[in-house]
Amino acid sequence: MSDEPALVVRLGDRSYPIHLGAGLLERAGELIAPLLRTPRVFLVTDAGLLATPHPARLSAGLGEAGLAVETLPVPAGESSKSFAGLERLIEALLERGIERHSAILALGGGVVGDLAGFAAAVVLRGVDYVQIPTTLLAQVDSAVGGKTGINTRHGKNLVGAFKQPRAVVVDVSVLDSLPARELRAGYAEIVKYGCIRDAAFFAWLEAHGPALLAGDPGARVRAVRRALEIKAEIVARDEREESGERALLNFGHTFAHAYEALAGYGSRLLHGEAVAIGMVRAASLSARLGLAPEADTRRLRRHLETVGLPVSPRDRDLAFAPEALLASMRHDKKIAAGRLRFVLWRGIGEAMLTEAVRTDVLLELLAAD
Numbered sequence: 001m002s003d004e005p006a007l008v009v010r011l012g013d014r015s016y017p018i019h020l021g022a023g024l025l026e027r028a029g030e031l032i033a034p035l036l037r038t039p040r041v042f043l044v045t046d047a048g049l050l051a052t053p054h055p056a057r058l059s060a061g062l063g064e065a066g067l068a069v070e071t072l073p074v075p076a077g078e079s080s081k082s083f084a085g086l087e088r089l090i091e092a093l094l095e096r097g098i099e100r101h102s103a104i105l106a107l108g109g110g111v112v113g114d115l116a117g118f119a120a121a122v123v124l125r126g127v128d129y130v131q132i133p134t135t136l137l138a139q140v141d142s143a144v145g146g147k148t149g150i151n152t153r154h155g156k157n158l159v160g161a162f163k164q165p166r167a168v169v170v171d172v173s174v175l176d177s178l179p180a181r182e183l184r185a186g187y188a189e190i191v192k193y194g195c196i197r198d199a200a201f202f203a204w205l206e207a208h209g210p211a212l213l214a215g216d217p218g219a220r221v222r223a224v225r226r227a228l229e230i231k232a233e234i235v236a237r238d239e240r241e242e243s244g245e246r247a248l249l250n251f252g253h254t255f256a257h258a259y260e261a262l263a264g265y266g267s268r269l270l271h272g273e274a275v276a277i278g279m280v281r282a283a284s285l286s287a288r289l290g291l292a293p294e295a296d297t298r299r300l301r302r303h304l305e306t307v308g309l310p311v312s313p314r315d316r317d318l319a320f321a322p323e324a325l326l327a328s329m330r331h332d333k334k335i336a337a338g339r340l341r342f343v344l345w346r347g348i349g350e351a352m353l354t355e356a357v358r359t360d361v362l363l364e365l366l367a368a369d
């Protein structure tokens with residue numbers, strides 16, 4: 001197998017490779033060793049993953065590549081992405097003697113990636129880190145693009161830093177042990193890329209999404225690659241979400257964040273499930289505003305339903321008052337100058353940003369749940 005990365009995120013002297021394939025955990029050591037400045041690495045991982053073969057598979061390859069590994073497990077769950085969780089991790093890194101040229105490896109889902117990435121941004125004023133995502137959601141979204149951070153009592157991801165990794169290693173074989181519900185939730189983010197940028201990819205997903213979810217490794221690699229190509233292009237053009245282009249990655253997310261907040265960020269509604277519902281809302285809103293054909297909303301809804309994703313809170317036995325959803329949206333950090341900003345579409349494959357959404361239209365849409 002070649003050592004050539006599947007993709008490169010092009011950010012000048014902060015460019016980095018994304019290695020993608022099945023069975024890459026064992027090879028991560030040889031792939032990343034040339035990028036590291038000292039052979040001592042700090043493996044930050046989800047304590048829940050210690051019961052899986054993933055950390056041992058990774059560590060064996062790291063050892064073979066001549067790297068010395070210190071493993072630092074963090075408790076599973078969103079509560080690790082907190083000031084207290086950050087403090088514990090940084091204390092542990094300092095106690096074990098992390099140095100300016102050491103590197104942190106983040107093995108896990110979005111919680112571990114965001115927390116370890118933020119620790120890498122601030123400990124000793126910044127050390128290198130590598131993302132090795134183990135959930136589909138992290139593989140196609142949070143592990144690439146350099147957004148790191150923690151939650152506060154005021155909301156999610158409100159404290160953080162843009163800190164690009166030195167490399168990302170995506171091994172689709174780890175998805176075999178992911179619960180089906182979590183896999184589907186991650187798949188919603190893949191559908192998002194078709195929605196915002198690539199109608200042909202959306203059509204490909206309609207044909208191959210079920211095989212991907214059933215375990216077809218070829219379909220998984222192909223879909224993750226296309227999703228990451230789109231993300232890498234967007235991040236290269238608008239790394240810090242300034243021009244509006246990176247904001248397109250939030251298609252469905254303004255609604256999703258409100259549903260998640262009201263559902264309590266737990267197993268009642270997973271992030272990717274909220275994104276699925278939110279994308280259908282964004283599509284409906286676009287159709288109501290005359291921006292996009294209603295037929296595209298129906299097509300999106302049909303595909304999400306076919307793969308078993310919810311398209312309305314009712315599908316998860318949830319119901320929310322429109323006013324409460326609106327109040328929650330107004331707390332979202334994506335608000336610009338006090339105005340709600342929506343990522344809508346002109347149809348499948350073409351997302352756009354707008355602030356021109358009247359409150360009464362929005363309330364009517366939310367009441368239709």
Ligand code: GLY
Pocket residue numbers: 141142144145147246249250
């Ligand atoms: N998850 C959205 C972004 O990376 O910008």
